[in-house]
Amino acid sequence: MKEAVIKTENLTKRFGDFIATNALTLEVYTGEIFGFLGANGAGKTTAMRMLCGLSIPSSGNATIAGYDVYRETERIKKNIGYMSQKFSLYEDLTVLENIRFFGGIYGLSDDEIARKSDALITQLGLQNEAKKLVSGLPLGWKQKLSFSVAVLHQPKIVFLDEPTGGVDPVTRRQFWNLIYDAAEKGVTVFVTTHYMDEAEYCNRVSIMVDGKIEALDTPHNLKKKFNAFSMDEVFYQLARGAQRAE
Amino acid sequence: MLQYYMNTTEPMSTRITPPAIVADNLTKVYGAEKTTAVNAVSFMVERGELFGLIGPDGAGKTSIFRMLTTLLLPDGGNALVDGHDIVKDYQQIRHTVGYMPGKFSLYPDLTIAENLNFFATVFNTTIEENYHLIKDIYVQLERFKDRRAGKLSGGMKQKLALCCALIHKPTVLFLDEPTTGVDPVSRKEFWEMLKRLKEQNITILVSTPYMDEATLCDRIALMQQGSILAIDTPDAIIKSYPDILYAIRAEKMPALLKVLGTSNTVATSYAFGEYAHATFKEHIHQEQDIVSMLQYAGMDNIEVKRIQPTIEDCFIKLLHA
């Protein structure tokens, strides 16, 4: 059952003499929700870029969905979905156009796109908004839509970079329901967040400090280990000593 | 003139100085579609108070900030900052307030020292003159003072921006989402800085989408879609929570949430960190009743406890109301 879809071994990225990500070693299993936490500048973004096949590591090994991060980046990209708070959807396209576009670039057939966009719009309750521009949607809806678009091509892994920043508490929870649904269907979810209560929703979390993973376990075990009541406290204990800036 | 002003406990005549901020039915409408970003918002901030506007993106926080800092004209209502009218006396306001906009708003190609020096000069002052105000914060930056602002971490950028907003000793400080996108450690540090500033008797209006930061304010306004849902001290808002709230945990959390979501005895339920928070339709429920109900539904390792709601619980409650 425990099949690793993300497997890294001493994955390192250097920029000159600056080590952005230092010997990252972790395994993420199929259907797992993995929280990737760290202070600003800890090296999360760099690590995530390597895992997505956007950046070639300086040293170390990693396979993503069974593909090598050095040689098979194109295959990796076909098997992952990506969503970030900063870029998610085209604001000047309609909901439907966005779905079609992203379905298209992942090589879905017209039939599939039509079928999936109908299903998706019904699932999100966006029937009335399907032909409206994305720019007019409330932020929470945009984020839900862009997550659904990121998993439209049924990737093995979906990477979420601070997906819920600035979203209201109710929508934030609805968003996490989408994540649970996806995980139940076997999609592996790799997520970063600044909301520590969301760390609790993850099966396991890692906390990065100054380019290194300082802790990796279930939220429950981490709290026990650090003798803390909440993940917030665990995080604070670990990241307080962080030395470096972005 | 302003109704809200008159309703305060103190009679106007005994006031020596006007309140720091008085907003009266402040309204902002955008675009051809007439989207109401701020809908008749009224509140008052006393001198020396740390007042928080708490709400998600799209609640209208930034529009309120921009109206109060004279960057936008209101489409309805009015407001006084430091006793000055935000429309007519905009120039006086610009002399006295400090403002830190939401997005990074320094010159990335200038160094820390150059940025600070520039903003000091723009505000007709020097770094030396008000150094005492920023000293606590600036000492943390000083060793990087020749580094360009664009090369700083999120937390450090935030600190520098705060220094720049403080350098002219403003009477009212406007901080629009200073901690958005900042990691929890830097956020904590930032709020500690605000607490120290409050001791210097600077009025602070701050906005944030993080509900857990609400308790760090003296008073807060919970906002959603341009309207204020509640306005009071964090304690009073928590006390006014009408229901009994339970935190529940079980072996399999997703299954637990499903059970709670479908049970007809449950009024509301949602995930909250490692627990699920729930309220029940009749108050007859004791912890033991809830445990039995969940055991019956096949849950294991059940933990149920009555808890005091957080601001986030209150916010969720207000959204459903």
Next chain:
Amino acid sequence: MKQLRIFIRKEFAHVLRDRKTLLILFGMPVVQILIFGFALTNEVKNSKILVVDHARDIASQQLVAQIEASRYFEIEKTAWNQQQIERGFHEGQIKMAIVIPVNFGQELMHQNDVQVQLIADASDPNLATTLINYASSVIQDYQLQVNETTKIPYRIIPETRMLYNPQLKGAHNFVPGVMALVLMLVCVMMTAVSIVKEKEAGTMEILLVSPFKPILVILSKAIPYLLLSLVNVTSILLLSVFLLDLPVHGSIVLLFAESTLFIITCLSLGIFISVKTDSQQTAMLISLMGMLLPTILFSGFMFPIENMPVPLQILTNIIPAKWYYIIVKSIMIKGLGIASIWKETLILAGITVFLLVISIKSFKIRLA
């Protein structure tokens, strides 16, 4: 005043720390001068021409020999009919053809009046004009020699025909045009972009919520670019004098004064664009398409205004670069003084005041 000084210093820091901007700023004038200069000076040497000598008498052979002797021309071949000329042009073998009429020598001696036809490929107008000019001067030389040996002043009238672009206008003096272009680019685009950049970065919000007067924001944005533009004017003039041997005939002081006036015009335009736009891309696009293109099209630098349809001719009057181009040409090349260009100066000043007023008036003291 201290505020202004600090602000201007900040602007210089922005410019000097951004290598790409710096390169555009100071590289562009040099590159343009070199491009235009090369196109003009290099290609005319040893241009291949075709001679159709219908006369084949002594006089015509003397003339052909004289042409061949010049370093400008190389006779590719001689031909006997018009069709061969056409083919030569089509195949790109020749750049110009000279047609000498039957009875050339006889008519030159007896009627004192003979026509030689010069046919040039004017798809490259610069080259065509230059070749025609050179050929005319060679013919003139020959004429002078003939005049020395005979008593009667014979005259050869070269008749020129421009193919493919019959309304060709001389594009000799590109330097004034390059000056107008460079100033337009530097001042309009750079000013607009630098103000919009502050909007994008959010720093404009802070500046507005400060006691710093909006008018001073404009001023402190404008002054650095004014100075940088004057540096550009200087470098263009130095290049044109020392590299292209194109001296300034008129008053340097007047030239700089007029340039300053034009720079202020451009700065006002830049400020106006920045007020109306919110992103750097839009500002850049408007500056390029909305400002630079009309400058190239309607200033008279590339395309002669006299040959435009009347409505377009009227339109050119509102293009500031047109007036600046006329002024610079008059000062630099014709060596004229203010007495001859006061009218153009006045028009340019009028446009400047108008633009300055509307751009300052439209500069917002608030957002949106």
